[in-house]
Amino acid sequence: MIKSLLFNLAQSGIYTSPVMNWVVTAFSVLLCLFISPTRLPGMELLGVGPNWLLIWVVAWSIRRTVWQGAIAGLVLGLIQDGMTAPHPTHAISLAVVGMLTARIQKQRYIQEDFISVALIVFGMAVLAETITAVQFSLQGIGASAYAAHRALAEVWFYHQRIALSSAILSSLWAPVVYYPLNRWWQQTNAVEPSQT
Amino acid sequence: MYTLRRWWDRHGLRTGLVFLALGSAWVLRQTQGAAVFEVYQRVSRPFESMPTSAERIETAEMQELQQRLTELESQNQQLQEMLGYVQSRPTEGITAPIIGRSADHWWQQVTLGRGSRDGIQVGGIVAGPGGLVGRITHVTPSTSRVLLISDPTSQVGVTISRSRHMGYMRGQAANRAVMEFFDKVPDVQPGDVVSTSSFSQLFPPGFPIGRVESVNLSKSPAPEAVIELSAPINALEWVVVYPNSRTEVSNNP
Structure with missing residues (x-):
């Protein structure tokens, strides 16, 4: 019933208009933004929640070009800067995640199912936290001894803890973002046809 | 063309x-995500919890009272020695619900559901049942962001209430913090109460913070103590914001 309704809507062209497509995409980003500061029960591991923006960037870039991935990562990174603290920036790690996800030769190595998406998110979450940790370390080296900064040993100790828990949680929750978004983009043909 | x-x-x-x-x-x-947090506050309003009477909060309150008592006793002793002491504890505060936690994993922050419209200003002191929680770093019309004292970048000048030995404290991301002493041989033992010192540039003196859990006197360059924060930061749902008299200091997060 609903499926046929959706199909009719898709046929009538409301669905396929690019404006509608961008509205839905922006709305999904907004949802990810709103869910980031919440800690719903069952979503926490050692006080760390899933990295929703990272999941979104992976879901976006998985069937797009490197440039599209990079720009999406940049945009979401800047927004996350605004929501937490701008130094060090989140834009670098998310842009790298977007580029790498788009770059992976998925046709050859990985099939596009839930498990492989979860695996990509796992790897990318570890990578993103590592990039942030490197930025914190550089900041610490540049700062004077008594200015407010994080000690090198503390940064990397903390990195181990959050990289693992964030990667596990993000990869478990990845399908929640990936499945509906990918379904939508496939229906509207917004994603690039898979290249060989 | x-x-x-x-x-x-x-x-x-x-x-x-x-x-x-x-x-x-x-x-x-x-704009530090002002628009996002404004909408977030509206969306999350139906889910705001009422003040809980959970046992955890009660024990924390008990602890706070105990710590205040120790602090006051110690202060009283000093007062008798020294005339002209001025009590600078702020008196009235604004009660605010916690509506969100940090949006990434590196920063220990919370978002409050009250903002400049309710009179909250940058630099305000945030306290909960159990003691000091953090400091307001950013304000929008109806939300405000708090940098918790458990954040590694938030440094607080603290003192041991019993012996008045001074030091500064940095957060360790959970409900633990590390205190570094200024003295080489401080008089400190596990169980001692820690509160903000009069050297603190951001916080008024005398706010209870926590208890000393363990002491490492051989640590270089300065002796260290691990402090257990008494406010149950992860379980808090409501906090009280006090206006700060020391707001002229810079407020970089």
């Missing part, structure tokens, strides 16, 4: 959207 127009026909919409996205992201970054 013709090729330019053809390029524009083909890529115009996409280029426009990319610039729109980058532009709005930049605006959000510069």
